[in-house]
Amino acid sequence: MSELNLTPNIDGADDFYAELLAAHEPLSKEDSDALNARLILVLANHIGDRGVLSAAIEAAKPKA
Amino acid sequence: MNKIFEVPLYRYERSADQDASVPVRHPVVVIGAGPIGLAAAIDLAQSDIPVVILDDNDKVSFGSRAICFAKRPLEILDRLGCGHEMVEKGVEWDVGKVFFDDREVYRFDLLPEDGHEFPAFINLQQYYFEEYLVNRVRELQGQGAPIEIRGKNRVEAIGSHDDHVRLEIETPEGPYTMEADWLIACDGAGSPTRRMLGLDFVGRVFEDNFLIADVIMEANFPSERWFWFDPPFNKGQSALLHKQPDDVWRIDFQLGWDIDKDEELKPENIDRRLKAMLGEDVQYELEWSSIYTFQCRRMEKFRHGRVLFAGDAAHQVSPFGARGANSGLQDTDNLIWKLKLVMEGKAPEALLETYDSERIHGADENILNSTRSTDFITPKSEMSRILRDAVLDLSEHYDFARPLVNSGRLSVPCTYDGSPLNSADALEGGPSRTRPGSPCPDVPLGDDYLLPQLANRFTLLTIDADAPDEFEEDGIKVERLALSVTDDKTLALKQRYLGTADSAVYLIRPDQHVAARRDIWNETLFRAALRRATAKE
Numbered sequence: 001m002s003e004l005n006l007t008p009n010i011d012g013a014d015d016f017y018a019e020l021l022a023a024h025e026p027l028s029k030e031d032s033d034a035l036n037a038r039l040i041l042v043l044a045n046h047i048g049d050r051g052v053l054s055a056a057i058e059a060a061k062p063k064a
Numbered sequence: 065m066n067k068i069f070e071v072p073l074y075r076y077e078r079s080a081d082q083d084a085s086v087p088v089r090h091p092v093v094v095i096g097a098g099p100i101g102l103a104a105a106i107d108l109a110q111s112d113i114p115v116v117i118l119d120d121n122d123k124v125s126f127g128s129r130a131i132c133f134a135k136r137p138l139e140i141l142d143r144l145g146c147g148h149e150m151v152e153k154g155v156e157w158d159v160g161k162v163f164f165d166d167r168e169v170y171r172f173d174l175l176p177e178d179g180h181e182f183p184a185f186i187n188l189q190q191y192y193f194e195e196y197l198v199n200r201v202r203e204l205q206g207q208g209a210p211i212e213i214r215g216k217n218r219v220e221a222i223g224s225h226d227d228h229v230r231l232e233i234e235t236p237e238g239p240y241t242m243e244a245d246w247l248i249a250c251d252g253a254g255s256p257t258r259r260m261l262g263l264d265f266v267g268r269v270f271e272d273n274f275l276i277a278d279v280i281m282e283a284n285f286p287s288e289r290w291f292w293f294d295p296p297f298n299k300g301q302s303a304l305l306h307k308q309p310d311d312v313w314r315i316d317f318q319l320g321w322d323i324d325k326d327e328e329l330k331p332e333n334i335d336r337r338l339k340a341m342l343g344e345d346v347q348y349e350l351e352w353s354s355i356y357t358f359q360c361r362r363m364e365k366f367r368h369g370r371v372l373f374a375g376d377a378a379h380q381v382s383p384f385g386a387r388g389a390n391s392g393l394q395d396t397d398n399l400i401w402k403l404k405l406v407m408e409g410k411a412p413e414a415l416l417e418t419y420d421s422e423r424i425h426g427a428d429e430n431i432l433n434s435t436r437s438t439d440f441i442t443p444k445s446e447m448s449r450i451l452r453d454a455v456l457d458l459s460e461h462y463d464f465a466r467p468l469v470n471s472g473r474l475s476v477p478c479t480y481d482g483s484p485l486n487s488a489d490a491l492e493g494g495p496s497r498t499r500p501g502s503p504c505p506d507v508p509l510g511d512d513y514l515l516p517q518l519a520n521r522f523t524l525l526t527i528d529a530d531a532p533d534e535f536e537e538d539g540i541k542v543e544r545l546a547l548s549v550t551d552d553k554t555l556a557l558k559q560r561y562l563g564t565a566d567s568a569v570y571l572i573r574p575d576q577h578v579a580a581r582r583d584i585w586n587e588t589l590f591r592a593a594l595r596r597a598t599a600k601e
């Protein structure tokens with residue numbers, strides 16, 4: 001089982017971020033929420049590893 | 065119209081107990097002639113233990129209620145002598161379709177595994193199910209078995225004592241009292257027994273209503289399970305269509321929480337819904353309709369001294385997944401052989417404590433599954449709906465999302481992992497599905513099948529291994545069933561019981577669950593396993 005990678009891992013981080021925003025750009029709030037939800041599921045399936053997924057959910061929770 | 069659920073099947077008759085000057089004591093009394101109470105009583109009577117069933121009614125379940133019965137309960141019913149009737153009458157199915165909004169997003173095939181005597185699922189009205197059980201009771205009575213059903217006998221009060229239970233019973237001809245060494249309470253989700261003994265029933269109530277309409281119509285839909293999320297004809301809610309015998313179709317509409325039940329149940333309103341779903345020109349006759357809400361909850365303990373709870377009285381689940389009656393039958397399957405050994409003095413009462421632990425394990429599994437299905441079908445927050453819809457959208461295009469769609473995880477039997485009755489797994493390379501605690505999977509044996517040969521007693525199943533033909537330990541007899549892979553044309557025996565091992569010896573309980581297994585016979589260890597499986601160590 002691999003560990004959740006929380007160090008920088010995306011080549012061209014600015015490009016990725018712009019692409020993510022662009023995908024949302026034409027969408028209503030409702031459609032945007034739906035896109036996010038689909039994206040999470042697609043990424044989660046790609047990761048697959050249950051331990052990593054749990055660690056990711058934990059890492060994303062609001063910090064006190 | 066003279067539907068089976070409108071005809072009295074066990075009319076009130078005066079019993080000699082009502083005229084006795086001292087209350088008559090019976091070995092076992094069962095309260096409730098629903099599916100679970102009838103199964104419990106048949107199981108006892110087949111073992112020649114006298115049993116009286118009391119029911120406040122005299123007919124089978126009104127309307128249909130349960131329709132979907134799974135393989136394991138059918139195997140249990142076969143052991144009780146009425147599995148084949150159910151399958152012959154029932155509708156077999158293994159394809160399901162999922163619709164989202166106005167489109168079909170995917171279809172699934174249960175792809176039932178070959179080499180089982182019973183199908184993965186059948187649909188059958190609960191009234192037929194109960195009728196066949198009552199027929200079986202009559203058949204046993206014809207053979208002189210000690211089993212009795214008393215219709216219109218309502219239990220009004222229960223006194224629980226160390227070594228017996230006292231029952232106050234109301235009948236059309238007035239009250240009487242009787243006693244029982246053991247009481248099995250199968251009196252349904254509203255269990256008066258539970259209430260009379262002041263016992264709790266905690267869990268989660270779902271704020272939703274479902275309208276069920278069982279309609280008789282000649283329709284060309286295939287025998288498939290069709291499930292709609294958010295369909296145009298029931299916006300924001302769900303719906304289900306499933307076939308039953310005699311051209312009866314189960315249609316289930318989710319209604320939401322804030323509704324007017326009387327209004328929804330008016331025939332003209334049901335008609336409006338049916339036409340929106342099936343088309344303006346649909347011809348049908350409404351057999352039965354009702355609105356139900358549901359809970360997922362269970363008792364903290366299923367055994368309270370001499371009172372044993374089973375079925376809906378002990379635990380209640382949402383109907384998604386068809387786990388109600390299906391799991392209740394697994395309760396009595398688990399309970400009756402234990403009770404019999406305790407009554408015969410061949411096992412300590414501690415064995416009954418494992419009814420509690422094993423079936424609570426089963427109930428928790430069922431509650432978990434049906435709660436998750438319910439959360440998917442009826443999302444409780446905005447984000448839960450967004451995620452749910454995302455899963456459904458993706459499932460139309462990508463395989464990966466389909467396992468996340470949850471329109472009910474259909475009933476599968478529970479493996480009693482961690483049960484104190486199991487001995488440690490000692491079969492290296494043995495398949496996981498037959499590890500100790502598992503229900504035995506069926507295997508074809510020529511023209512016959514394995515499971516009927518494992519029923520009602522402890523069995524030593526040997527596969528290419530030597531062992532004595534029988535042995536006895538502290539009053540309990542074990543008979544051997546010797547099989548060999550050389551006769552195993554389909555390889556099912558090897559796949560399901562050997563894995564990569566060359567030989568195996570299994571100790572199998574009377575309820576067809578595995579108690580112990582290893583590669584070869586070892587007298588000391590199998591005697592210890594039998595003692596363990598009967599709570600003697």
Ligand SMILES: Cc1cc2nc3c(=O)[nH]c(=O)nc-3n(C[C@H](O)[C@H](O)[C@H](O)COP(=O)(O)OP(=O)(O)OC[C@H]3O[C@@H](n4cnc5c(N)ncnc54)[C@H](O)[C@@H]3O)c2cc1C
Nearest residue numbers: 096098099100120130131132219251252375376388389390
């Ligand atoms: C809409 C719906 C759909 C369902 N679908 C399925 C399905 O597809 N598959 C499935 O497995 N399950 C399904 N179920 C669940 C299933 O119907 C129940 O789990 C099952 O009926 C429970 O059986 P039981 O014998 O425990 O209780 P019940 O069937 O409720 O029987 C209890 C009996 O006790 C009697 N009784 C009560 N009080 C007293 C008293 N004081 N004295 C004497 N007698 C008394 C009653 O008259 C009754 O006959 C469904 C339920 C509903 C509502």
